[in-house]
Amino acid sequence: MPHGEHHQAHGDRATMLRDAEESCLRRGAQLTPLRRRVLEMVLEADQPVGAYALLDRLRAERPGAAPPTVYRALDFLLAQGLIHRIERLNAFIPCTEAAHGHEHDHPHQFLICRNCGRTAELSDDSVVAAVAAAARSAGFSPARTTVEVEGTCGACAAAG
Template sequence: MAEAATREKALQEAELACARRGAQLTPLRRQVLELVLGAEAPIGAYALLDRLKSSRPGAAPPTVYRALDFLLEHGLVHKVERLNAYIGCSDAGHGHAHDHGHPHQFLICRRCGATMEIADHAVAHAIAEAAARAGFVAVEATVEIEGICARCAAT
């Protein structure tokens, strides 16, 4: 039950964050965000579409992709490129938008697929410094780290 309460709080914060930016978290966008937040692991667009069709039989891929684009633009979800899937932003609703306003790295378990977002400023700083040494200005960086999660390592 706490998980549902946490998800509902995140949805309310997302609505407020969108309103502060003059954007609207429509019922469809809210539903897609709720599906992402409720997924046990990062979820792909077609899996979202399958879940969405139970309440919106006419939903099609563009429906989901437009909603995901909005959620990405407003910093409410991240795309985990390696998995071609989406995960809720652990810092959503805290005033950042498209660039997500915070560093983000993902720890991806090779065994069970569990994915956790971390926001280590030291990693972001190291990347920015390395890029600067190469004469490059880093605007955004997403780091995806594969390994074994604590739960799998214990078994």
């Protein structure tokens, strides 16, 4: 069954941060203050956010922050399934499914609006099944499926 709306629709930031901390603890991982702050900045963004935009914001708080600082934090958050990387945009969004106890490697699809940049995360097993069937027909054995769809969101279409 499909899930997902705009990436912050599943709860407030405080709840999502608390859920992220609990998820990390269950896995024996540590959400350090820096990692937590980078996650918080991704949650605060109203659209996918790039690593250098995160670095600029972090430098305002921690002048010595360098690109490896942000990239290590993002790698950790990706590995924990707390954020996703939107390859097409080279940017990051929070995982809307993480707070609902889904595995951090769940199948996902992204709907990316060309006009406003908003991105919706879906987790529709029928999409994964269709892609896997097509891949098998071509003699390919898929390991992971991520689909990124560009278009126009409902709000932009309604506006005009």
